[in-house]
Amino acid sequence: MNQAERIQQAVLRSMHSRDLYTERQVNAMLKVLRKSDTYIKAELVHIGDSKVLKKGLEVRKEQLKGIQNQIDGIVRDLKNEQTLMMKTAVKESFQNGITGGIREFSELDFPYYNALSHEDRVRMAGQVMSLTDRSALDFLVNYDLQLLGNVTRELADGIKQQIAVGIVTGESIAKIGEKIGGVITDPEAFRKAGKTVFRTAQNRVEVITRTETLRAHGQGRRKFYDTVGVRMVVWVTAGDERTCSQCGPLEGQEFPIDQIPPFPHPQCRCSFFAARAKVCRAGVPVH
Secondary structure, eight states: OOHHHHHHHHHHHHHHHHHHHHHHHHHHHHHHHHHHHHHHHHHHHHHHHTTTTTTGGGOOHHHHHHHHHHHHHHHHHHHHHHHHHHHHHHHHHHHHHHHHHHHHHHHTTOTTGGGOOHHHHHHHHHHHHHTSOHHHHHHHHHHHHHHHHHHHHHHHHHHHHHHHHHHHHTOOHHHHHHHHOOOOOOHHHHHHSOOOHHHHHHHHHHHHHHHHHHHHHHHHHHHHHHHHTBOEEEEEOOOSTTOOTTTGGGTTOEEEGGGOOOOOOTTOOOEEEEOGGGBSSTTOOOO
16 A cells, blocks of 8 residues: 555544544434423423413413423523533544544654554643643634524524414414424435424534534644644545535645635535645654
């Protein structure tokens, strides 16, 4: 296997590992969203059992307010769980980006790195992580939490609006539930589903989680490269039918480390690796 093939294989392994982690985080976030979906549907059943909808126009405002408070509580718990998960995902993805860069250097026999054990790689990743500007990492986290906060707020507002309209107009529980929707795991069924508050929330949670974990991973890789003196990187795409027209033409192009094209756009799967012939100090251990 020549050097170009070895580089390609190392980069593909790194991207595959990154993508597996990202999808685990997406599934975990949707699992929490699905739990909220279950709780809200149970609340709708309770509304039906208590005959609140029997005479919609006569429902007391206090009853509606109580229902809305229940919805707020469920969505608040959702936000709290997703907040903790996103904080962890961003920091882990950042460190995974560092570790991925170290592993590639090792697999490509860069001086010093080819002798590193797994424990050595982990220790070096921790050293690079300790050099990270915490305010920059906090910015990534806070930006992501703001995005997720917008999703949960809109989810709560949308659900409460559908329930309020349903109660006033005397719609059935089934009809209200249909308008609210739910988490859909089958991709084809999701594509065909109508516009509901849960479908919108699910789509946005997926996009945010996938995009921002990929962003953090890329920032971690860039931090490692910058720390060890990489000056030029080569852009690499996923190279499949999903590669967009924005990223496709960048495949194989070299860029200075401080002039990497803005990325990722939503759900971008591109990455970059060190241009070995143009490494300034790569291979110098981090102390």
